[in-house]
Amino acid sequence: MTAKTIISYLDDFAHLFFxxxxxxxxxxxxxxxxxxxxxxxxxxxxxxxIPSQGNHMEKIFYGRMQVEHAASAFYxxxxxxxxxxxxxxxxxxxxxxxxxxxxxxxxxLAAAARYKNIxxxxxxxxxxxxxxxxxxxQATLITKGIAEVWNKPIAEYAMGRSIFTQTQTHKDRxxxxxxxxxxxxxxxxxxxxxxxxxxxxDVITTGATLEACGMELLKVEGTKLSIATVAYTL
Numbered sequence: 001m002t003a004k005t006i007i008s009y010l011d012d013f014a015h016l017f018f019x020x021x022x023x024x025x026x027x028x029x030x031x032x033x034x035x036x037x038x039x040x041x042x043x044x045x046x047x048x049x050i051p052s053q054g055n056h057m058e059k060i061f062y063g064r065m066q067v068e069h070a071a072s073a074f075y076x077x078x079x080x081x082x083x084x085x086x087x088x089x090x091x092x093x094x095x096x097x098x099x100x101x102x103x104x105x106x107x108x109l110a111a112a113a114r115y116k117n118i119x120x121x122x123x124x125x126x127x128x129x130x131x132x133x134x135x136x137x138q139a140t141l142i143t144k145g146i147a148e149v150w151n152k153p154i155a156e157y158a159m160g161r162s163i164f165t166q167t168q169t170h171k172d173r174x175x176x177x178x179x180x181x182x183x184x185x186x187x188x189x190x191x192x193x194x195x196x197x198x199x200x201x202d203v204i205t206t207g208a209t210l211e212a213c214g215m216e217l218l219k220v221e222g223t224k225l226s227i228a229t230v231a232y233t234l
Contacts, residue, residue, distance in 0.1 A: 023088060023097055024081050035100035044082060044104075045075040047232055051112045057232055060207040065214050068196065068224050069114055072232035073105045076203050082231050086203055089138050098138050098202075101230045102145020109198075109228060110150040117196050118226060121146060121154050124201040124213055125161040125184065142230060143200045158192055159213060160185040180212035186220055194222035205233040 022030050024040030036044075049055035049071035058070040076082045085101065088094040109115045123139035131137050140156055147154050163183045186192065197217055201210055204227075214225050 069226040076231035098141030099145040102142035106146035106149040118198045119195045127161045158188040160187045184213045196224040203231045
């Protein structure tokens with residue numbers, strides 16, 4: 001019996017007692033350690049933003065904040081597969097989705113020439129109280145997934161979030177901006193000084209949260225700011 005055959009038997013045995021199902025459709029026909037099956041992966045609507053300067057996400061920040069590049073990998077719509085994945089990630093403790101989505105995003109970033117000068121990756125911080133309640137910061141999981149496939153250092157604790165904010169979900173554009181005033185702090189300027197920073201979050205809607213964090217990052221001497229998210233809300 002070859003080593004490959006033994007590994008196959010072990011995988012089948014593990015799958016029998018520890019079922020591994022697609023987070024989208026529930027099928028058990030998917031690659032080992034994959035979160036989505038091939039059919040569900042095909043359903044994820046790609047934006048095409050990552051290689052494209054002047055895309056719709058970048059236009060969100062025009063006249064508001066100096067951003068070198070900004071892009072999302074996939075579109076986000078209500079009741080879509082991406083919506084389901086983000087709900088699972090943020091509210092149902094499915095951390096594997098964050099890491100998996102990060103790898104999908106990271107592969108696209110690594111293939112885009114305009115992102116090659118990124119020097120350090122920063123996850124959008126979560127307030128300590130909210131992170132303790134959830135058990136993790138979803139942006140950090142996404143960032144670690146990115147770094148798994150794209151060799152860039154992570155500054156996990158360079159930024160802080162000092163104020164516990166209410167959910168942004170039901171707020172309008174002005175309400176979102178007001179909700180984010182004075183929320184973020186730079187906790188390690190030395191780590192970010194003179195760096196091209198890539199700020200990471202899960203989903204962008206109005207951009208108010210990323211703008212509030214990005215404005216603090218840009219106060220650090222010599223920083224340049226780019227932004228990437230898994231999904232872009234239509």
